[in-house]
Amino acid sequence: MAGLAVKANVLWVFAAVCGALLCASAFSMWLARRDIGGGYGELRQRIRSWWFMVAAFAAALALHRNLTLVFFAFVSFLALKEYLSLIPTRRSDRRVLFWAYLTIPFQYLWIGMEWYGLFIIFLPVYAFLLLPLRMVLVGETAEFLRAAGTLHWGLMTTVFSISHVAFLLVLPVYRNPVAGGAGLVLFLVLLTEANDIAQYLWGKSLGRRRILPRVSPNKTWAGFLGGVGTTTVLAIGLAPYLTPLLPKYAALAGLLIGVAGFVGDVVISAVKRDIGVKDSGALIPGHGGILDRIDSLTYTAPLLFHYLRYLYF
Amino acid sequence: MIRLLRLLFFGLFARLLVLVVLGLNVRHRERLPATGPGILVGNHNSHLDTLVLITLLPLRLLPRIRPVAAADYFLAKRWLSWFAVNIIGIIPLERRPHVGEDALAPCAAALARGEILILYPEGTRGEPEQLGAFKSGIAHLAARHPEVPTVPVFMRGLGKALPKGEALLVPFFCDVFVGEPLRYEGHRRQYMADLQAAFESLVRESGGEKG
Numbered sequence: 001m002a003g004l005a006v007k008a009n010v011l012w013v014f015a016a017v018c019g020a021l022l023c024a025s026a027f028s029m030w031l032a033r034r035d036i037g038g039g040y041g042e043l044r045q046r047i048r049s050w051w052f053m054v055a056a057f058a059a060a061l062a063l064h065r066n067l068t069l070v071f072f073a074f075v076s077f078l079a080l081k082e083y084l085s086l087i088p089t090r091r092s093d094r095r096v097l098f099w100a101y102l103t104i105p106f107q108y109l110w111i112g113m114e115w116y117g118l119f120i121i122f123l124p125v126y127a128f129l130l131l132p133l134r135m136v137l138v139g140e141t142a143e144f145l146r147a148a149g150t151l152h153w154g155l156m157t158t159v160f161s162i163s164h165v166a167f168l169l170v171l172p173v174y175r176n177p178v179a180g181g182a183g184l185v186l187f188l189v190l191l192t193e194a195n196d197i198a199q200y201l202w203g204k205s206l207g208r209r210r211i212l213p214r215v216s217p218n219k220t221w222a223g224f225l226g227g228v229g230t231t232t233v234l235a236i237g238l239a240p241y242l243t244p245l246l247p248k249y250a251a252l253a254g255l256l257i258g259v260a261g262f263v264g265d266v267v268i269s270a271v272k273r274d275i276g277v278k279d280s281g282a283l284i285p286g287h288g289g290i291l292d293r294i295d296s297l298t299y300t301a302p303l304l305f306h307y308l309r310y311l312y313f
Numbered sequence: 314m315i316r317l318l319r320l321l322f323f324g325l326f327a328r329l330l331v332l333v334v335l336g337l338n339v340r341h342r343e344r345l346p347a348t349g350p351g352i353l354v355g356n357h358n359s360h361l362d363t364l365v366l367i368t369l370l371p372l373r374l375l376p377r378i379r380p381v382a383a384a385d386y387f388l389a390k391r392w393l394s395w396f397a398v399n400i401i402g403i404i405p406l407e408r409r410p411h412v413g414e415d416a417l418a419p420c421a422a423a424l425a426r427g428e429i430l431i432l433y434p435e436g437t438r439g440e441p442e443q444l445g446a447f448k449s450g451i452a453h454l455a456a457r458h459p460e461v462p463t464v465p466v467f468m469r470g471l472g473k474a475l476p477k478g479e480a481l482l483v484p485f486f487c488d489v490f491v492g493e494p495l496r497y498e499g500h501r502r503q504y505m506a507d508l509q510a511a512f513e514s515l516v517r518e519s520g521g522e523k524g
Contacts, residue, residue, distance in 0.1 A: 077484075081336060085470060085486040091441065094473075097483050281486060282338040 004062050006182040009241045013186055014058050021050055045286030053284070053293075057189065061182050065169060066112060068185070072166040073108040078290045079158035080104065082281045086272075087150050092140040099134055100151055103127050107163050114170045123160040128152055157268075157298045158291075164301040165189065171313050176244045183242035184308065190238070191254065192300045195231040195261040202226025216269040219262075228258030244312050256307060257300045264299030268292075315399045316376070322400050323364075324372055331368040334484050335361070335474060340518070341491040344464060345369055349377045349427040351494075352463045354451065354508065356444050357433035358472030363401065365468060365487060366431050379404045379423050380431040408436070417454050424458045434508070441472030444516065447509060452501040459499070465492035465508060467515035490515040 004011070028044045060071035084097060103123060110119040132148045165188060169181040176183060203223025211219050235254025239245040245253055268291055272280060281289025331337060346353070355362050363380045370378060384405035387397040397403045404423055410416035420430055432454075434447040455463060470487040492511045497504050 078336070081484050081486060085473075089473070091473070091476070094479065094481065094483050098481060101484060283336070 005064050006062050007179045009179040010182050010186055042286050049284050049286050068169055069108050069112055069166050073104055076104050076159045076162045082289050082291050083154040086275050090147050092138050096134045104159055107159055111166050123155055161298040161302050164305040175312050179242045187242040188304050191257045192261050192296050195227050195258050196296055198230035199223045199227030216266050224262055231258040260299040260303045261296035264296040268295035319400050327364045331365050336486045339489045344491040349429045350424045350461045351429045353431045355433055355466045357435045357438050359475045361471045361475050377428045379428050381406050383408050420454050421457045424461050438477040441476040449505055452504045455497040459497040462494035464494045465511040469519055490519050
């Protein structure tokens with residue numbers, strides 16, 4: 001398509017997403033008009049926020065590859081900032097935290113350079129080794145292990161994991177002629193978010209037996225299994241338009257996203273419970289913070305990436 | 314020309330810094346004054362406090378917003394003084410006035426003109442992320458203009474982002490809690506107690522003083 005950086009299939013899938021959102025908006029308005037007991041304000045807010053997020057994501061993905069990289073770098077920045085604002089940090093580590101933020105432009109620069117070797121070891125090896133060195137140079141040893149450990153955990157989830165979404169974008173197009181790298185990104189993000197929603201809806205309607213009562217009391221077996229099933233079916237349906245996946249591998253990809261998305265969700269829930277907050281922030285009306293929205297993606301992104309890379313790239 | 318520079322500084326630079334680099338979570342935004350005159354009272358931990366408080370108000374009110382700042386600090390150097398007076402738009406306050414001198418006169422005059430003052434009754438930025446004792450100068454000012462509402466604003470996180478004595482800004486989300494407007498009811502002690510109580514309740518709402 002002229003002027004756009006993506007193949008037509010990506011646009012068709014976005015059109016389908018907008019259709020689904022339109023249905024959701026209409027449904028929430030119908031609920032509000034019937035006004036049974038109220039309490040639908042948050043649902044409407046949630047759907048409104050979805051419109052904004054889909055619009056921003058679609059614009060970033062469709063216009064230019066580098067714009068998409070900047071978009072995900074910004075998501076990493078927001079998520080790391082939210083994480084560092086939540087956890088206790090030592091005042092003496094200010095300069096260390098500054099260096100931690102600086103890893104973000106570099107990590108996404110390696111992606112722009114399509115330098116896989118450095119992309120995959122920059123944070124787990126170099127940042128892991130050098131940030132504690134910077135802490136040692138400051139000289140404060142009280143709470144050292146906690147400070148170094150929590151900082152690295154945050155970098156791995158908010159920067160390393162999320163940057164895998166962006167690396168999908170620069171995988172060679174000829175291996176995915178139907179939709180290119182953008183198709184893979186859309187496949188991952190769409191299925192991860194759909195899985196979240198499906199698990200929520202199945203859990204709300206049929207959920208009874210709790211799956212992890214101490215970590216996340218609202219998660220049920222019905223939600224988990226219904227969500228994984230829905231995501232698997234969606235993956236089989238979408239794969240021919242967005243990915244090179246054969247149906248049996250598409251089913252496995254759906255299963256992977258369903259299970260990994262659930263794990264990412266409950267791991268971030270455990271972190272929030274540890275810190276003592278319900279939401280990670282208030283950035284996205286109706287959803288909470290950015291970490292609340294991308295918690296599943298911190299698990300699905302690296303796992304789907306390596307699954308695809310092993311099979312096709 | 315200088316008015317345009319001030320508009321650019323707050324309309325672009327300060328908003329980019331406060332909303333993108335830092336990021337605000339504002340509770341009870343509707344309690345902020347919609348027009349002057351008014352007194353915004355903040356806790357003071359960082360130079361960023363003033364940028365955040367000014368960013369909270371709509372840009373159309375910018376010409377009326379006047380932060381009250383220590384003359385001995387902000388007028389000490391030539392460039393800082395130019396920047397503080399013209400761009401930030403401060404009203405310099407003499408922290409140790411001479412006997413017989415009316416240090417609050419410029420503030421009272423600003424309120425009479427319908428301007429919105431930003432005041433930090435702690436008097437200094439102090440220890441990061443800790444609320445210091447309030448000085449009572451603000452009560453003397455409120456007594457002269459009992460019709461002007463005082464809006465308490467508790468900010469948390471800025472003492473981590475840019476504490477006193479540091480030049481390197483590290484991004485952190487800033488939580489802002491706006492309190493109910495309060496008025497001077499005829500007694501300075503009562504006013505100070507009301508203000509103190511308002512901040513204590515905002516601190517409680519924020520879940521404690523330490524982030």
